[in-house]
Amino acid sequence: MFFSICCTVQVFSLLHFTSASSPHTAPDGLLPPRLAAATPTSLQVSWAAPARHNAPGPLRYRLQMRTSAYPQLHQLMDNETTVFSHMVKELEPFTEYHFRLLVSNSHGETSSPWVSLFTAQDRPGSVDPPVLSDIQPRSASVSWSPPSQPNGIITHYNIYQNHQLTASVPGNSTSHTVSQLAPYQQYTIQVEACTAAGCAQSAESHTIRTPPAPPEDVPAPQLYSDTPTSVVLSWSPPRHVNGELDGYTVERKATGTQQISTVATLQANQTLTYLDSSAALSPWSSYEYRIVAHTRLGGSNSSEWKKVTTRPSRPAGLQPPYVLVLDPASVQVTWTAPLIPNGEIERYEIRMPDPHISHTNTSVLNRTVTSLLPYTNYSITILACSGGGGHAGGCTESLPTLVTTLPTIPQGLPSLSVVAISESFLAVSWQFPSRPNGPNIRFELLRRKTQQPLASRPPEDLNLWYNVYAGTKLFHEDKGLSRYTWYDYKLLVHNDIGYASGEVAAGVTLAGQPLTPTNVSIQVLNHTAILVNWSTPTLQDLQGRVEDYILTVLSSQHRQTLTLDPAVTSVVISDLQPSTAYKLRLTVSNGAHNITSPEVSCTTTDGEPEGVFPPEVVTLNSTAVRVLWAAPLVPNGAVTLYSVYLDGRLYESTSNGSGSLEVGGLLPFTVHSIQVEVCTVYACVKSNSTQVTTVEDTPAQISKPQIQVLSSRSVQLEWLSPGQPNGILGGYDVWRRTLQWCEELKSQQVFPSQTRCSYLECPAEKDFCGKTCYKPETQVCCAGAVHSLNQSHQCCGERYVPASKDSGSVCCGGQFVQPLSQYQCCGGYYILVPPGEVCCPDSMERRVSVGLGDSCCGGSPYGSGAGQICCGGRLYDGFSSQCCGGQLVPREAVCCGDADQGRPHKHVSGFSCCGEHYINTSTSWCCTGPSGESKVHVVENRTASLKCCWSEVIDQEEECCNGVGFNPLTSVCADRAPASILILEKCRPSTVCPVSAVAGAFCGLCDFDPEQSICTWVPGEPFPAHIPSPSATAATPTEAPPTAAHSQLCPSSEELIYSGVANRYSFTDTELDPYTSYEYRIGVWNSFGRGFSPSSRVTTKEDVPWDVPPPHWSHVGLRDDIIQLEWSAPKKNNGEISHYVILRDGQERYRGTDHSFTDAGGIRPFREYMYQLRACTAAGCTDSSKVVAVTVQGEPEGIAAPVVSALGPGALKISWVAPARPNGIIREYHINQSGVGVIHTETEGEMAYNVTGLQPHTDYSFILVACTAAGCGASQPSMGRTLEDAPADVWVVPRHIQVNSSAVELHWSQPLKPNGLLSRYRLLRDGVVVFTSDGGKMSYTDAGLQPNTRYVYELEATTSGGSSLSDRYVIQTPVSSPERIPPPNNVSLHGPRSVFVAWSPPGVYNLSVPLEYNILLNAGTERPLVRPAGPEHFMLLQGLDPYTIYHIQVQACQPDGCGVGQGVSVRTPEAAPLAQDPPVLTAAGAAVIEVHWSPPHKPNGLITNYFIYRQPIGTQEELLVFIWTEGPLEFIDASDSLLPFSEYEYRVTAVNSKGSVSSSWTSVRTLEAEPQGLDAPSAHPASAYSLLLSWTQPSIPNGVILKYKVVYQKLPNDPTFNSTTVTALTVLVILFSLIFKNQFLVFCLYTV
Secondary structure: OEEOOOOOOOEOOEOOOOOEEOOOOOOEOOOOOEEEEEEOOEEEEEOOOOOEOOOOOOOEEEEEEEEOOOOOOEEEEEEOOOOOEEEEOOOOOOOEEEEEEEEEEOOEEEEOOOEEEEOOOOOOOOOOOOEEEOOOOOOEEEEOOOOOOOOOOOOEEEEEEOOEEEEEEEOOOOEEEEOOOOOOOEEOEEEEEEEOOEEEEOOOOOOEEOOOOOOEOOOOOEEEEEEOOEEEEEOOOOOEOOOOEEEEEEEEEEOOOOOOEEEEEEEOOOOOEEEEOOOOOOOOOEEEEEEEEEEOOOEEEEOOOEEEEOOOOOOEOOOOOEEEEEEOOEEEEEOOOOOEOOOEEEEEEEEOOOOEEEEOOOOOOEEEEOOOOOOOEEEEEEEEEEEEOOEEEEEEEOOOEEEEOOOOOOEOOOOOEEEEEEOOEEEEEOOOOOEOOOOOOEEEEEEEEEEOOOOOOOOOOEOOOEEEEEEOOOEEEEEOOOOOOEEEEEEEEEOOOOEEEOOOEEEEOOOOOOOOOOOEEEEEOOOOOEEEEEOOOOHHHHOOOOOEEEEEEEOOOOEEEEEEOOOOOEEEEOOOOOOOEEEEEEEEEOOOOEEEOOOEEEEOOOOOOEOOOOOEEEEOOOOOEEEEOOOOOEOOOOEEEEEEEEOOEEEEEEOOOOOEEEEOOOOOOOEEEEEEEEEEOOOEEEOOOEEEEOOOOOOEOOOOOEEEEOOOOOEEEEOOOOOEOOOOOOEEEEEEEEEEEHHHHHHHOOOOOOOOEEEEEEEOOOEEEOOEEEOOOOEEEEOOEEEEOOOOEEEEOOEEEEOOOOOOOEEEOOEEEOOOOOEEEEOOEEEEOOOOEEEEEEOOOOEEEEEEOOEEEOOEEEOHHHOEEEEOOEEEEOOOEEEEOOEEEEOOOEEEEOOOOEEEEOOOOOEEEEOOEEEEOOOEEEEEOOOOOEEEEEOOOOOOOEEEEOOEEEEOOOEEOOOOEEOOOOEEEOOOOOOOOOOOHHHOOOOEEEHHHHHHOEOOEOOOOOOOEEEEEEEOOOOOOOOOOOOOEEOOOEOOOOOOOOOOEEEOOOEEEEEEOOOOOEEEEOOOOOOOEEEEEEEEEOOOOEEEOOOEEEEOOOOOOEOOOOOEEEEOOOOOOOEEEEOOOOOEOOOOOOEEEEEEOOEEEEEEOOOEEEEOOOOOOOOEEEEEEEEEEOOEEEEOOOEEEEOOOOOOEOOOOOEEEEEEOOEEEEEOOOOOEOOOOOOEEEEEEOOOEEEEEEOOOOOEEEEOOOOOOOEEEEEEEEEOOOOEEEOOOEEEEOOOOOOEOOOOOOEEEEEEOOEEEEEOOOOOEOOOOOOEEEEEEOOEEEEEEOOOOOEEEEOOOOOOOEEEEEEEEEEOOEEEEOOOEEEEOOOOOOEOOOOOOEEEEOOOOOEEEEOOOOOEOOOOOOOEEEEEEOOOOOOOEEEEEEOOOEEEEOOOOOOOEEEEEEEEEEOOEEEEOOOEEEEOOOOOOEOOOOOEEEEOOOOOEEEEOOOOOEOOOOOOEEEEEEEEOOOOOOEEEEEEOOOOOEEEEOOOOOOOOOEEEEEEEEEEOOEEEEOOOEEEEOOOOOOEOOOOOEEEEEEOOEEEEEOOOOOEOOOOOOEEEEEEEEOOOOOOOOOOOEEEEEEEOOOOEEEEEOOOEEEEEEEO
16 A cells, blocks of 8 residues: 655745655455345355455455355355355255355455355255054044255144145144044045245155944935835945945834844845835834944944834724614614724725615714615625725725514505506506515505596496405406596505505596598698698597597699697698699597598699709809709799899890800909799799809919029029919919939939840820831831831731731741641741751851750750750750859759859858859848849848848838839839830839929939820830831930930929918029029919919039049059059039149149040159049139059959868868969968957968867858058958867766655756767766767656665767766665655745645655655756755745746655655746846947846846936936837937937836836946037237237037147139148147247138
């Protein structure tokens, strides 16, 4: 340091400056470093320069560090610096570090004091897993060690239980007790140590399982009493099992008691239901049940008690009633209550037995019964009925009490019947009283006279009663009475108690013969009526009173009889005929006799016409009608005039008797009233009016529709109302035709293969002659040739020659010849053919051969019965041979086809012929066309609803239109011809027309007019028009329907596309074909008819081509560097094709309008090239599918099926040959085994392979696959069967029944591994064969054995592969046994699970020792049952299976042995099914679920129905979706309500006649489907070279969205070119916003 001191001295006025310097030292004034910033692993240390440098020059800084634990110094920095800070890294967290700063210059060094700095805290280091101890069901102790590197002050520890935070403890803790654990659960514990900087978690502790504990929340059982002595319990598992559920105990106690009974103990895997049918249960009693649940090693817990009352039953102990007779009509009935009511007594009923008297006041036990019949026996019983809880218990009737009511006087006396027999005789009769009310019934009859009109003076016995009869008879003949006199009768009925009097009955004796007739007079009133008068005869003249008058009116055409009341003395007779003479006579009756007056005569006057009917009106047209009438039924004179009235005004009068008049000038569609008036000289009569409405005219002046093209597939039509509606319009129709190129119609016909047919059309007035048209009136047809008609000529073949004068001449070779004996026309020659010979023409050499025989072979005669066979035009020896397809084959071969066209095959079971093919009938269908051609269709499901239509297959619901299926409800087959012309079946067209076009559906057309033309189809190639004569006209032959000569567009059949109301004038036609011409016209209708507008044509806009076929490639000669490409137009051009583009591997190779291209650039051999065709219209382009062109090599063809031969029971040899057309170098062969896959691959070496490890006598199917570099080809399957082997596992489970001490019945089953067809069983006893069978019988009774003897049995089973012996089976016969044991004598069913059996003792047994019995069920079978019965002779077999056949035998046993008697078979009744497994569900699609199920494990009867229920998972919306009645146990649920990627639950319910059982629910998730509802992404420019693209999730994901794919495409300048799309990126489902760079992007978003 330099110092400058200035001193001032004034000497001689001169000032002097003097300089001085101090010594240089080390710097001083240095402060210690300070902490600028701290992290857990670093410290930022800063400092300041010393206060005094004490020397010139720069300073050197050194920073040193040490720790408290290690005094070693760390030199952190040592340099000259002007930066006064330093970062110290890689330190330990929360650690004390000591720092000091040393500063030096050239004269020394100074150090600062040490200063302590701490690093910041950090999260602790690794924490060891905790240790668990003292593990209890609900708690455990957790201990741990502090972290070895706490990295700070541990503030607290967090305890995690199964990754869930459960507790937090202070930082000084090292243990904690975890509570609130659940018993029998797995837990892992983690400890997390935390500092102020963070936390560190330990690894998981070892997994512990808490000990089990008693179950908790055991639900109370659900109780239901289904019978008076049973209770059905069902319960649910405990909500908290707390361990492994060991089982359940069902406990019961009577309500109000404390005694608890154990009802049942059930395993945990059993059904959680139990039927308590204990004998301790009584009807209408209250019981309480609870469920005790047990866990293994955990204890038990019980549910709450649940109360139930058993159902009531009918009462018991009902005593007969006590009856007291009160009087003849009443008794008093008294009774006592039932001793055992078994319920609440709801009512009593007193049964006499008739009447039944209901008594509902159960507290009163007596009742007085009235209205009884006296002196009647009654059997009186009491009916007591119980019930309770809404259930009827039943009724019990007591024994009867007999009683008889007291007698009284008779009642119910009958009425008397009095019948007049004559003038002095009345017959009186009566019936027995309905209630005699006592014994000894007697009758007394009284009579009195009340009137005697014919007496001259009053009689003396008037009104006096006389006894005329007494006795027991039921009738009395009262004679000697007066004429026409009134008498009263009364009947007295007596019994031993008294008598009763009946009602009085009156009778009258008959009147006498009348003496004088009455007088009659007549007065004519008018032309239809007369008045008749007469006087009433006196009583003496008539010998009685008038009963009635009978007036008879007679004329020449009429007879009328009137019966009149006695009080009438005159009558007017109307409705007579005018001007008619009538005769009348009056007959008077007194009831017994008649008297008739003399006839009187009169004549009626003239009158007006009668019977004038309304006229009949016939509508002629819209302005005229014809009126028709008939003459009056009764003119009543001469008709002078007929007049017709129109709407009440005279239209015209006529004397026309024909009854017809035309009325014109009417208005269309108008109601008119028409009458006819008929006049005679006397008067005129009008008929009733007839209403008639003139008809409507066809609407006219209909303008054609205006059409606007909307798009390539839709147009809009608009129209106006017709100028002349001519009626009330009903509506408008729109009719449409499609205009097609005429040659396109050729492809619309489907004919059998190898059959060509031509279409012919002629005018309607002509007919067909071969392939031409002709007029039958002026022309004649000779075998297809047309000639002008000539009466002197006659057809001879195709020629038209002068007719022969001899009518018996023969046409042969185009000329007529005279008939000769034994001559025939053969090959155009009239030649002698003697008997026994045959003429054979040879068409090749134009000759004939005549020789012995009856058939021809290649133009030569031969005898078919001589043992030769003609095959391929040559004769062969026919022994054991047949001709098939022109070659001789063995007769055993199957010839598919015939002798000319056929193919021989070796016979295979299950195969049949289909044409020349030999097919498997289990997997293929054969359909045959009309010409015999056949086609094979492979059908996987033989039960599919399909059928043959010619050689094709269609749905069962469709009809067949010559090889094409159609719906008969909407379409019609146009395969008929008009005018009854027949079309050969093989030429019938296959065109299908709408049903609305049925009137024009002819000859493959839908709009043919049969009024104008006729048509047909004929076989043969298309031919030119040929006119054999100037007068013939050629028909129009084509391969398709004819077209108009002036246009290349032919209209299709017209179809109705719209029909609507009359107030709509527009229609939009959608779903049209692009770039297609259509004709539209409007139809307007009213009730009269339909009018049509002219047609309007329109062509839809162009669209991109549809269904572009891929190009076909081929090699050019042997060149391997050129590929020839050819292609056809798209199936639908949808416009004018502007150009085609050929792409090879994505690069354009050709652009033009040709249909072929030779690619010779860059083609290399043994390479594959991907070609694609692009077709373009003005609307855009469409690419075809890609096709792979392979140079040189191809897929193998003609691969023969492998030859499979058996090497032994477990091996097959497969050998093969190279393909007939390998099409390249065969790289490898694969052997595919059906159901297994590839079992061998052969690349080189011998073409054979031995398959081992197979099962004996088993069919195996193999397919050979040969592969080249271009691909693989497969052969037809080949079948092989391994040889048979000796059976294995014979008589694994021997079974026998000890019949008695000398007989044993042995049973066996088929070997577990028969290894072939079992041909024989042999049973050996002690090495000696005792029984041999052919394999059908599976049991044998070995008799004649010795008691108390040991026998060894062996069973030998034999196949063609050998024999095998079973293990030895030792049987010891007993010392003695009961014998002659009878079968059960009483076998009765006691329900589905119990059978009562009773039997008698054996015929022979030891009486001195005990005899006990066993009941054998199905003894000798694989599941026998034995039920001990002890000494009893009866037994109730319980615990049986319902609906099962049991063979019941009685086994009698004594100490020395047992014997068995004959058995009885019985089937137990049905019961409700049990143990139904849930269905097996398979998701077959996004909305298709296949449901399969199995029968219940215990069907307990015949299952009649299965019900399939479905519900979405997590809901209770159960829905019955299917009811099964028969067929396979499967159901395909393709309901519209199924949604993709959704979970559904199903269960199945099995039903028999006794009940049902339901399975548990099982779930399935439908398969994923394509996402729906994906909106287009939104794009926003983010810069000049980037876009921000964002999108939303699909509204209907239909699955788990895996990723999103963003695809972009540059917009080309030329719209005819399609730019290649580029995948921009694929992202996970979380990201919805992206930025990327490109220019002019079109974005597409795909979800996956």
